[in-house]
Each structure stands twice: as C-alpha cells, then as structure tokens.
Amino acid sequence: MGFMQALRQRWTDADTLVCVGLDPEPSKFPARFNDHPDAVFAFCRDIVDATAPYVCAFKPQIAHFAALGAEDALERLIAHIHAAHPGIPVILDSKRGDIGSTARHYASEAFDRYAADAVTANPYLGRDSVEPFLERSDRGVVILCRTSNPGAGDLQDLVVNGDDGTQRPLYQQVARTIARDWNGHGNCMLVVGATWPAQLREVRAIVGDMPFLVPGVGAQGGDVQAVVENARTADGTGLVVSSSRAVLYASAGEDYADAAAAAARTLRDEINLYR
Numbered sequence: 001m002g003f004m005q006a007l008r009q010r011w012t013d014a015d016t017l018v019c020v021g022l023d024p025e026p027s028k029f030p031a032r033f034n035d036h037p038d039a040v041f042a043f044c045r046d047i048v049d050a051t052a053p054y055v056c057a058f059k060p061q062i063a064h065f066a067a068l069g070a071e072d073a074l075e076r077l078i079a080h081i082h083a084a085h086p087g088i089p090v091i092l093d094s095k096r097g098d099i100g101s102t103a104r105h106y107a108s109e110a111f112d113r114y115a116a117d118a119v120t121a122n123p124y125l126g127r128d129s130v131e132p133f134l135e136r137s138d139r140g141v142v143i144l145c146r147t148s149n150p151g152a153g154d155l156q157d158l159v160v161n162g163d164d165g166t167q168r169p170l171y172q173q174v175a176r177t178i179a180r181d182w183n184g185h186g187n188c189m190l191v192v193g194a195t196w197p198a199q200l201r202e203v204r205a206i207v208g209d210m211p212f213l214v215p216g217v218g219a220q221g222g223d224v225q226a227v228v229e230n231a232r233t234a235d236g237t238g239l240v241v242s243s244s245r246a247v248l249y250a251s252a253g254e255d256y257a258d259a260a261a262a263a264a265r266t267l268r269d270e271i272n273l274y275r
C-alpha cells in the first residue's frame with residue numbers, strides 16, 4: 001500500500017489526525033537514560049509504543065539524530081515502527097532540496113536507507129530538484145509551503161507574478177504549482193504551520209483535498225480549533241497535525257511514557273472535537 005492510501009486508512013481506522021514528532025534532545029530525557037548506552041533509540045521507542053494508538057503518523061526529525069551521531073538509532077527506530085506498528089506511516093523530516101543528481105541521493109537516503117514512507121522537501125530549487133522524490137509514487141513528498149516559524153513571511157509572503165499573470169504571495173504560488181503541476185502521482189502534501197490560520201484557509205482554497213502537514217501546535221502555540229476549522233477537508237480529514245516537544249517532554253519523570261500518551265490522546269480528542 002502506498003503512503004497516501006496508508007495515511008487515509010489510518011485516519012479512518014484509528015480516528016486520529018495526530019502525528020507525533022520524534023525530536024530527541026538527551027538533555028530533556030528522564031534521569032533513567034543518563035547512562036543508557038542506547039538512550040536515543042530507547043527513549044524514542046518508548047514514546048512510539050506509548051503514543052501509537054493515538055497517531056496517524058510518526059515524524060522523526062533527522063537533524064536531531066544526525067547532530068548526535070545517532071543515524072543508526074534513527075534507522076532502527078523506523079524499522080521498529082514498521083515492525084511493531086504496521087499501518088502507521090513514517091514521515092522523515094529532512095527538508096531536502098538540491099540539484100537533481102544530488103536529490104536522487106537524498107531520495108535514496110530517505111526511502112531506501114531509512115525506509116521512510118514520506119519525506120519533507122524544500123521546493124525552492126524547482127521541479128527537477130523534487131522530481132527524484134515525486135517519481136517514487138508509492139512514497140509521500142511533503143513540500144514546504146507556509147512554514148510555522150516567525151520569519152516564514154520574510155520570503156514566502158513576497159508578492160510574485162503568478163503562472164497566470166496574477167499577483168499573489170509566493171507561498172500561494174507554491175501551493176498552486178504543486179497542486180497543478182507536481183502532483184501527477186497524487187503523492188504530494190504541503191507543510192502549512194499551525195501558527196497561521198488565515199494562510200491555512202487560503203492554501204486549502206487553492207489545493208482542494210491535498211493533505212497538509214501542520215506543525216506548530218503545542219510548543220509553538222498554534223491554536224488547534226483554528227487549525228481544524230480553517231484547514232480540514234469536507235470529510236473532516238486532510239490534516240496531519242504534528243507535535244513534538246509537547247508530547248515527548250510532557251514529563252521528565254518516570255511517568256514520561258504515560259504523560260506522552262496522555263498528551264497525544266488529548267490532542268487527538270481536541271482535534272476530533274472540531275472536525
């Protein structure tokens with residue numbers, strides 16, 4: 001089953017639009033991991049196992065592993081998710097973007113080395129830079145559109161002459177180009193931050209039912225009700241609402257796994273209230 005089909009299946013089967021982001025920061029781990037020889041893997045595995053019933057996807061963030069020299073832990077973690085929780089797709093957050101010949105290696109890194117079901121990508125080098133991802137039609141390509149961070153508008157809001165001669169902000173042209181030209185295999189998603197409800201609504205109006213990855217709830221303060229009401233599709237889905245720190249580090253005590261599960265369940269319930 002391809003990524004999009006797996007995601008839709010999981011939305012239905014588990015009745016959840018929550019994604020748990022796996023962003024390990026050892027300084028925030030509970031004390032029991034202090035001298036643990038495999039702390040990054042063990043902590044993330046515990047979070048995965050505790051939160052799995054409440055998620056439609058997991059999203060490991062590659063820099064959090066690579067900066068620690070823990071790529072091997074990332075490989076094993078994704079293998080664990082596939083083995084222990086089949087049916088929950090993995091989105092590798094690596095925000096890649098480079099000339100085609102190099103992008104092929106990034107696609108192979110995400111899909112072959114790490115066995116991710118989807119990967120985040122940066123669109124600003126253009127179609128050929130994303131093609132090596134797009135052509136893997138059974139995998140998802142999650143493309144930055146209007147990011148969650150405070151400086152998102154610095155460049156993404158600049159007004160451009162669109163493909164049809166109409167002036168619009170760059171992020172809206174990105175949405176339009178991807179929906180019209182890049183999504184031939186139906187395997188594209190867009191990243192739109194939870195911190196920008198008005199932009200969520202704008203992008204939804206442009207792209208129809210294309211799913212959004214929506215980071216920015218929890219630690220970044222995005223409003224769940226505003227996200228759901230502005231960005232859900234007509235059938236009450238279309239969203240992968242991702243939270244990392246607010247789930248992973250809900251407790252630094254011995255109850256860390258239970259606290260993470262409770263945070264994921266609460267987010268699921270809050271989202272479902274407004275669907």
Ligand SMILES: O=C(O)c1cc(=O)[nH]c(=O)n1[C@@H]1O[C@H](COP(=O)(O)O)[C@@H](O)[C@H]1O
Binds near residue numbers: 146217
């Ligand atoms: O592509 C992403 O996942 C992403 C895009 C974006 O616009 N904003 C954003 O925060 N992210 C990622 O989502 C995660 C958010 O983490 P929390 O703020 O702790 O929930 C981080 O791993 C970010 O790198």
